[in-house]
Structures are given as structure tokens and as C-alpha cells.
Amino acid sequence: MSEKRTGVxxxxxxxxxxxTVDVKKVAETMAQEGTxxxxxxxxxxxxxxxxNAVIQAIKDNQLDSVVVSCCSPSLHEKTFRDNAERAGISGFTCEIANIREQCAWVHKNRDEATAKAIKISRSAIRRVARNKSLEPIAVPVVRKVMVIGGGIAGIQAALDMANGGLEVVLVEKLATIGGHMLQLSETFPTLDCSQCILSPKMVEVSRHPKIKLMTYSEVKEVSGSVGNFQVxxxxxxxxxxxxxxxxxxECTVVCPQVVPNEHDxxxxxxxxxxxxxxxxxxxSYTxxxxxxxxxxxxxxxKCKDVCEAGAINYDMRPETVTENVGAIVVATGFDLYPQEKILEYGAGNVEDVLDGLQFERLCSASGATKxxxxxxxxxxxxxxxxFIQCVGSRDPAQHCAYCSKICCMYTAKHARLYKHHVPDGKAYVFYIDIRSGGKNYEEFVQRAMEDDETMYLRGRVSKLHRTKDGKVRVMGTDTLTGMNVEIDADMVVLALAMQPSKGTEEAARVLKIGRDKDGFLAEAHPKLKPVESVTGGIYLAGCAQxxxxxxxxxxxxxxxxxxxLGLLSQATLxxxxxxARVxxxxxxxxxxxxxxxxxxxxRLENGKAVVNEVLCEGCGSCSATCLRAAIEVxxxxPLQVNEMIEAVLSF
Amino acid sequence: MSEQQKYEPKIVAFLCKWCSSAGSDLAGVSRIQYPANATPITVPCSGSVSPMYILSALKKGADGVLVSGCHIGDCHYMEGNFLARRKLHLVKELLQFCGVEENRFRMSWVSAAEGAKFAEVVKEFVEDLRPLGPQEKLKAKRA
Amino acid sequence: MINVQDIRDTARDLLAKGEVRAVIGWRAGSRGMAAEPCVITKPEEADSLVWDPTCYHNLALNLVNDRKELRHAKQSPGAPIGIVAKGCDARAIVVLLQENYFKREDVYIIGVSCENSGVLDEKKLATQLKGFAPTAAAFAGDDFSVTTAKGENKIAAREVMADRCLECRTPFPKENNTALGEDKTGRDIEPQFAALQRFEAQDEAARWDFWQRQFDRCIRCFACRSVCPMCFCDECVVDSIEMKIAPETTAEEKANRIRWVERSATRAENATYHMTRALHLAGRCVDCGECERVCPVNIPLRLLNNKMEREAREAFGFEPGASIGGPSLVASFRDDDPGEFIR
Incomplete structure (x- = not known):
């Protein structure tokens, strides 16, 4: 220990x-420390x-380690570790003592703050005295990426990456790509046909030489880490x-089994x-x-008998394919909040009460009613x-607390589409308030009100039921007039909240990435890392987030x-x-x-724990759990932490 | 009584790097004042806090030990705070069982956005420790 | 009732057929009437095995020692080793298996059920006999008969049975290769944790007053650790003297052991030692009571271990020694573990 040469x-x-802190006193007191x-x-x-002073001091005094007592390590740890490297010693022998955010800025009493700054600095000195000169671990990168989910998010990400030169594996659970967007009739705010803008992209995916499309497939297991996942x-x-x-x-004509069509x-x-x-x-058929x-x-x-092309093969078996990829994009999308949970609106048992996607299929030229x-x-x-907005959303007591964000817009779109289909019809919208932030969104809503004469009623619908003459009686309040409103409607459309899809739940479990309180995939930082998951190499896109x-x-x-593309442009990470070290x-x-x-x-190898250093994130859960002090970060x-405890309690 | 007034509880605060340490940084950036009794030791995760750290701190004369991590579900390492919660529940129970004052050991979840909460946690802890006086039960007496 | 002859026959048979290389059991002791653990390797030694209320030792410890000897000699185990195991011994073996200390096929468990009985607490007996040395003893249902120089005495069994046996809920060794006696799992003569509950009813000051007296008394002879089958580590984290040195041990490790606990047997060091032990046994201690039995200064160590056991059960639904495949208590969690204590 005596040969240790730390610079403070x-x-x-x-x-x-x-x-607040007597900086000179801190420096002088630290000079007395043995190391x-x-x-x-x-x-x-x-x-x-x-x-430069740090670099020069390291060189001039043959320092082997550095403590900088300054602001939070989140600000300048990297700065000073780089300086250590430039001076020829390992960056990992540099530690920050945070005496600004955790001390100077939160205390007024100069003596107390100085004493605390000394303890914080001393504890960093103790720690650094036993820091090892470490070298970053180089991880080779596989220049291939997997996209989970073949909706618009997955399609867009796959095309962008493939066009950028990466090999892409696009995995979709259903028999076709397209996702919910393909169920939509028209899209706001331009009312262009959803299928018309999406289909070309789908075709591009299927023809792209760099995209391997795997439909009717599910990701079952993921191991490895950024740069090299095994899926x-x-x-x-x-x-x-x-x-x-x-x-x-021909096959569908002879098939005797009839089931509901999910697409509609x-x-x-x-x-x-x-x-x-x-x-x-x-x-293809499925x-x-x-x-x-x-x-x-x-x-x-019967289907096999009738198939002249001989395309049907009853002997096909499930097949497990392993792909090696450097990164993963999760685009597993949303489901609508289940209508069964909305007891006040009949829990899905009242006829002619539809959800938004069903209404899209009614409007769609390729839909149920052509x-x-x-x-x-x-x-x-x-x-x-x-049309009832905020169904299942903004209701922390019973349903989802969050605003589902798109329902104001799609309800306005629904009302307009309806009026375009049935010009002599009457459209009512119950709303809490209108959220139409977005380019040309507010104008779109205004047109729904003015051009298409949609009646917007501010208030909640308390309940609805089927009447004897085949109408749906909607009972609500118009809070602007303070009047109770009762409408005998021919049809009701609920703007149900978006919730994380089942596939999103599964993806989170398989990929071991975090979810937020509502179950959506958690981004690494709400502002600065909105598309990164907390796990390196796994990214988020679309409504899964x-x-x-x-x-x-x-x-x-x-x-x-x-x-x-940025990540995989490097040869190694x-x-x-x-x-952890065993x-x-x-x-x-x-x-x-x-x-x-x-x-x-x-994992255990010959009866001893072995750490995969690329997978290990250094959390230390192993170390705190081990009864035998056989593993540490x-x-x-623990030796370092124990000495830090001593330093903290030093006077 | 003057002795009593001079007594300032010494607190060792184990803060996880991602949430609670960041939360205390935010308290700093927001200039929220709180007592200087708690000296932080930043650890990767609350899950890395061994029960030994707590016993050791008490033996070395800490009047109180604080462990603070990410809220459940927010752990940077996904599960570390779940493990911490279970492990440190046992430590808490054992200390109380042996007659060590309940308020000597404290645990909190403080997110990176909860600067004010961090200050509050420290403030409350100091206030709760003050009436207990110096921690002598588990402190080693060195000659 | 278990017929000791059945144990002997089983052991003899296993040894004769070469199915086991040795059998760990109890034989008549050299000290008064108390039995002592033994390892027999020949069929003809089977007749020396005994089964009586003085078979209180947890033989899992001998299993650990056997394994240590093999490792030391760098020998592979070969045929399994047989072990006569009570309910608590078998639970200890389950924990050892859970922690991969040996493989299931390396051990042949001859389970013996304590049925409605248990083992003797010698301290209780001494009090009852008022100084007379016992020479033979047997439990018979609710009675305990003991022979002394003054003839045969009958004492109510519960007066002299070990506390842990009175509270035992699993006197039957569920994990076994062969089992003798009836499965009386679920019986308890006295409610479990009764002493614990009484203790916890006291206030904080009284609790500390009690424990500081215990901690002050400890001489750190480490008997509790030595007798515990769970304390199989070669180097104990709270022992600043014993150190495991291997070829890969670095100079720094040699020079800088963490001294979580100092050598001196003072209150704070002793308290840290015992608390650490309780924490390290949480979810692993099967309440065989051996630590408390061997303590020369009568520290009620079961109280600490019981506290952890009850906490594991009530807070985490965890039962030590219940299944080989389950995860360890502190290496696992449930989403709904209690967290109300966290601010």
C-alpha cells in the first residue's frame, strides 16, 4: 500500500x-492520507x-491513480478518465468524489460541508487505492439486426436498416406483415387510404435482398448481449x-371449418x-x-385433395431457427384495451357497440361490408x-391512467368518414377535451366539427343499453350546458385506449427489458434516449413503447x-x-x-461459477448474495466498500 | 443537555448509482438544502449492498445506515432492487429482533427525478436519529 | 416405533451388496448413555448402530466432513455413502443438495422417522434427575423412561424432549432412499415459534438487554459454527484468522482480508458474528438445534435462527430444506415481497 501514489x-x-466548502482545507487534509x-x-x-494540470501532475509525480473532488461523476467522470488515459494510466484508476451536487450545493454551514467533502474525498481515495488498471473488453459485432414485429414500425425500421446495408431478420407472429395499420381504412389528417400507402412498403420488404422475412414465427429465447445476441x-x-x-x-372453398376473421x-x-x-x-395461404x-x-x-399446385403439406412441423444478430429492434405494437373490461358500456355484450378498429373495417373498401x-x-x-372518447384511458380509478394520445384524432376521423359514407347521418362525439397537437391536426378536428357537422358534446357517457326498438340508448352529460343528454343511437363507437400488446409483454419477458408502470416497454431515458431500451443493443419502435x-x-x-446503423458501423464494441470476478x-x-x-x-463450470464478462453489467447482485465472498465486482x-465505510465514519 | 445538542448523527448512505445517487444530484442541482449528516457511498445497485456493509457500518460507529435504490420496476439492472428488498428486510428484522432501534436502519426508493424526496428522506432520518443519541449497541469500542 | 434392528439390517444389506461405501449412523457412545456419530464400512459393523433419544447429532455434518476429506484427497466419491437421517438431518441434506455440495446420487438416505417422539435435551434431563447420572433412556409414547443408579424412572416425555422436537412439524425424512417408521409430518406437540413469540412480546430495551447479555457471554469458541452442517465454507467471512490460500490467491488478498469481525470476543464483535451467522443461515437453517446444544455458555441460538426461519416463511413463503430444485432464499424474490418498510 505504501507504494501507492494517488493524486487528488x-x-x-x-x-x-x-x-460552501473550504476547498484548500480539503486538498491539504487529503495530502495527509497515506496513499x-x-x-x-x-x-x-x-x-x-x-x-492539463491533471495530466501534467500525473506525469511529473508518477501518479498511478487519481481522485477528482468536483461535480457529479455523471458530468465529468469521462473527462477525467480520458485525462488519466492521456497521461498514460488506466482510466479505471480515476474516481470522482462528488462534492458539489451531493455536498456544496445542498449545505450552507461551511464547517459541516467541508467535513463532509473531506469524508467523500477520503472515501474515494480509499477506493481508488485498490482500483485495478483495467482495459475495456472488446466485443466483436455481428452486422445483422433482428426486428420483432411486422407492423408499420417494424417495416419502416427494417427497410431503413436494410437500405443502410445491414442484414435484417424481420420476425412477425401473424401470417402476414402489416400490423394494425393495415386494418385502418383511412388515416388522419389527410384521409389517404391506409392500405395504399402501406402495401408498397410491404412488397418492398418481401423483395428486399437484405431482409429475411419470417412470418408466423415467434422469438422464444434471447441470449448474448449487444453486438452478439443469439436468438x-x-x-x-x-x-x-x-x-x-x-x-x-380452391382450398378455402372446400374447407368446412368456419372461424371469425381476426383481420376484420x-x-x-x-x-x-x-x-x-x-x-x-x-x-400465401395458411x-x-x-x-x-x-x-x-x-x-x-379436403384442401390437400383440391390443391392442384401441391402446395399443401400436412407434415410440416414447428421449426426452431437460431439467428445471430448484433442488435434488436422491438416493434411489437399495441392491442386495444379490451371492451369486456368496460362494464358501464356493456362489456362488449351490447350489439352495435363497436371498437375503433371494427369501425375501421366497416369503413374500409376491403372490409366486412365492402x-x-x-x-x-x-x-x-x-x-x-x-362516438365516445377516452374509453379505458385517463381513468386511474378503474382503467388506464394515461392518455392514449391518438383517440381524439381517430375519433374525429371516424366521425368524418362516417359523414362521408352517410351524408344524411348524425354524428355525436363525447369528449373530455380535445388533444390535437400535431401538424394539421387541429384543422382536421375543426373540419370534423364545421364541414362535417359533427356534434361535439363535452362530457362522459355514464352508461348505455340496448332498447326494445333496436337502438342503443346512450346516457351522458353535456357539461358545457349542464344538461343530461340521451341519444338513441343506431351505433356506438368506443375510442378504446391503446395498451401494450400481448406480444409486447412476451418480448419484454424474453428480452428481459424493463416495462413502465403501464406495461409499455421502458426507454433508457425519457428525453435523451427515447428509442433505446435499458439493455444495450435493444431498441424500441412504435406503440410497444x-x-x-x-x-x-x-x-x-x-x-x-x-x-x-450507428452501433453496427463499428467493428468492435x-x-x-x-x-464480476470469481x-x-x-x-x-x-x-x-x-x-x-x-x-x-x-454459469457453473466444473463446480465453480464462471462469469461471461460480456453479459455481466457489474450490478453486484451476485456479490451481495454470495455467502462466501467468492464473487465481487x-x-x-467488498474490501473497497468496507474501507470506504471506514473513511466515511472517520471523524 | 449541551452534549445532547452537540450530537450530530453520523449516517452512511449507500446510494445506487442510477436512481438514488442521480436523485441526490438533482437535489443538488435544485439547491434543496438538507442536513450534512449523511455521507454518500455510491454503489452500482441497491442489490449490491451486502448485509455485511450495514453491520460493518454500525460496528464502525454509524448512528444510522441508509440504503436507497430505484423504485421497484425501475432498477437499471431490472431485478437488483427486488433482491435488495428481500435481503435487507431480513437485516431490518434481525436488528429489531436483537433490540437495535428500528430507526437505525432505513431503506428508501428514490428515483433520479426525486431530488426533493431524497432531501426529505435524509432530513427525516436525521430527525428520527437525533432523539436516539449515539449508537453504542453495535459500535466496537477501540482501545 | 422404529426397531433398531431394521436400521442395522438396512445398513448391513447396503454394505454387503456394495451399494454404499460406508454408512453414517450413531453408535453407543463412550460418554455415559449418549450416542455418538460413527461411520461404518463393513457389514459386520452394522450391529453397532443404535437408535435412541440421544441420537441428537445432525449427521449431515458428517456427510459434509466426508465430502471435505474426499476433496482434500482429490478422490472421486465412487459408490454413494449411506446416512441414517432423522427429519431434520434429511432437511439439512436437502439444503446441501440445493447448494450443489454433493450430488443426490452420491448419498443414500436411510430415513428414520421420529414419529411422535424426538431427541433428548440433556440439560432438561439433568434438571429432572437432580444429579443422578442416567445410564439408559427410551421414549415410549408420552412417557420417557430413564434408568439411573436408583432404578428406573418415568418422566413425561415433553419434560425432557428437546424444544425443537416439541415444535417439529416434519419429523419424517421426506427426502430418502428408504424410510423406516411412520410419516407423522404435520404433527406438532407444541406450537412452533412459541418461545420466539414470547421473546418478541418484550419491548426493544428488554430485547437488547437480553441479547447484550448473550453477546457478552460468547467466548467465540465457534462451536456453533463447527457443528453446523451449513457452515461448510473453508473460510468463514466473519473469521479473521482462518484463511483459505490457493495457488490463485493474489498477494493483495493474502495481505488484505476483509475484517468484517475482529478477533476480540467483545460485545460488538460477538453481536456482528452472531447476526451475520443468522443472516447467512436464513433460508438454510433447518432448526436441528445443534448450535444451541453445543454452546458452552448456553446462548439461545435457536432464537436467532427461528426468527429468520419464521420471517422467511411469513414474508416470502419460503421453507428451508423443502425441495432440492427450489432457488435459495436470498438469491430469489417474488414481485410481491413485502416492501412497506421502504420509504
């Missing part, structure tokens, strides 16, 4: 620190002359060879063998195993339609793509070396650290 640099931060060979104070340590993908059998399928539709949200039916919609990508009369043993076999707005119960044109509309989704997808002599192989590790970074060892 105490910053005045102009007057920020010096006003300290050099100590100085300076007005702005982070200024050019300050930094196990389960490819479910479609029982139809897409190469051979001629899309002749149950407003239409499909057969067990089906194509989700005409423009599906890949353009045999829905669960709906089929039976494949093992074969109970029916573009005529007809209500499901009697297929008559509804003359009075009530939070409710958003199409333009915002596309921007986020492109942003995630840009991040991945560097990983912090302050990771003391073999003490390890008994009890596996407690293996269980405790949140990253699966520890480099440069934060």
Missing part, C-alpha cells in the same frame, strides 16, 4: 463549491488548464408452401385455411391448426352514431434504425471491464449467484 484534485467550480502523493486545488478543474425463433408450420401456392383460393375483428368469418387478406405478404378439423390424424384432408357503413346487427345504414400515431411511429422506427478458491458452486444474476451472465469489491 479538488475543484472550486468557480464559487459553486468554494462558496496520496500529490494534492492540489484549482478554480475550474474541468477547464483546459485544469485538465431462437420458433417458426410455426403454415402447412402451405408459399413458393408453390398459386393463390387460387370478427365482423367476417374465414375458413381454417385462409389468406388474411388479398395483399398479404407473404402472398392452415390454422387450431381451427382445422385435425391434422394428426388427418380428419378431413366499404358501406352498415351496422352489424341488421346490416342497415346507421343514421345516428355516437407508448401510444403514438403513424407519423410518430415512423419517426421512432427510423430513429431506432439510425441508432442501430467496448464493454466496461468493471464486471475467486475460485472460495467458490463452492452453490449457484446462488447464478440464480441472482439478472443477466444470466454466470472489479473496482467495487
Amino acid at each position: 484534485f479538488v475543484c472550486h467550480c468557480g464559487n459553486n463549491i468554494a462558496a 496520496v502523493a500529490y494534492s492540489q486545488d484549482y478554480v475550474y478543474m474541468c477547464s483546459d488548464p485544469g485538465q 431462437k425463433i420458433l417458426k410455426k408450420p403454415t402447412y402451405v408452401d408459399p413458393e408453390a401456392c398459386k393463390l387460387c383460393d 375483428l370478427g365482423l367476417t368469418a374465414r375458413r381454417a385455411i385462409y389468406i388474411p387478406f388479398a395483399q398479404a405478404i407473404p402472398a 392452415l390454422d391448426e387450431d381451427a382445422c378439423l385435425g391434422l394428426n390424424p388427418i380428419r378431413c384432408g 366499404g358501406h357503413v352498415l351496422r352489424p346487427s341488421d346490416r342497415k345504414e346507421p343514421k345516428e352514431v355516437v 407508448g401510444p403514438k400515431d403513424i407519423p410518430e411511429t415512423v419517426s421512432q422506427a427510423s430513429a431506432a434504425a439510425a441508432k442501430v 467496448s464493454h466496461t471491464p468493471t464486471v 475467486r475460485n478458491s472460495h467458490c463452492t458452486g452453490c449457484e446462488m449467484c447464478v440464480t441472482a444474476c439478472p443477466y444470466d451472465a454466470i 472489479r473496482n467495487t469489491s
